[in-house]
Amino acid sequence: MRYFEVAPAKASWRWSGQYKAEHRWSLPGVDCPRCGPWAGMSAYPSVSLVGEVARMLEQARPTTTLEEYGRLAASVAPLLTASQPLTPGCSFGPLVGTAQGEFGPVTAWPSWELILREDALVALREAGAHDVLAVPVELRAQETLPTLYLVETRPLGQVHRGSTRTTGGPCGECGHPGEFEVAQDWALNQAALPSADVFRVEGTAVTVVSERFVAAVSRLGGSDVEYREVPSTPFRNLSM
Ligand SMILES: [Zn+2]
Known part of the structure; x- marks a missing residue:
């Protein structure tokens, strides 16, 4: 998929x-x-x-x-x-x-x-x-x-760790996960792909949909949205 x-x-x-x-x-x-x-x-x-x-x-x-x-x-x-x-x-x-x-x-x-x-x-x-x-x-x-x-877009997907860099760990007081930077051409963690056809990516406000989702809604005509394919392997490593 x-x-x-x-x-x-x-x-x-x-x-x-x-x-x-x-x-x-x-x-x-x-x-x-x-x-x-x-x-x-x-x-x-x-x-x-x-x-x-x-x-x-x-x-x-x-x-x-x-x-x-x-x-x-x-x-x-x-x-x-x-x-x-x-x-x-x-x-x-x-x-x-x-x-x-x-x-x-x-x-x-x-x-x-x-x-x-x-x-x-x-x-x-x-x-x-x-x-x-x-x-x-x-x-x-x-x-x-x-x-x-x-x-309802639940945070079921994850950014591949090769396309993210964390600065500072989680906060012990309030549970803030720590700042993290995501590469522009980020990838999904294939090892943790959900079965849902629409979900949010954990720690971000990004919504991801499956090709089945895109195909089904596109048959109804155009929408004012863009779909950018997200790979499940990073193009380059951000964590080094
Ligand atoms: Zn805090």
């Missing part, structure tokens, strides 16, 4: 669809005494919160103390699976907001949010795509919108 990084198209766009939205709930980032304030980009739209925890995470604050973050994270952790690691700033629930214009089969603007039109989701299911977990967005619009879905 071949894999492709998804990015917004650089050339002129054929679709006018835009949205302004946030996830219904999110954890604050942390203000770590060692690393300073930071928040990750993880989002799990399939996770719904109720009761006291929902109320606490509805009004997202940018950052909080390690102690309060720990308390809030502990109240969400039982709702998550092993493939949904929790990081500061993690969001949950559907995208809620407003939209306008016409949407193509696939939208990736911003690049870390992958939106599918309903016919694209149906095409993926018919093509036998694995683990495409998609949650309807809740966007208000003047015109009638097709049903749109946000894909």
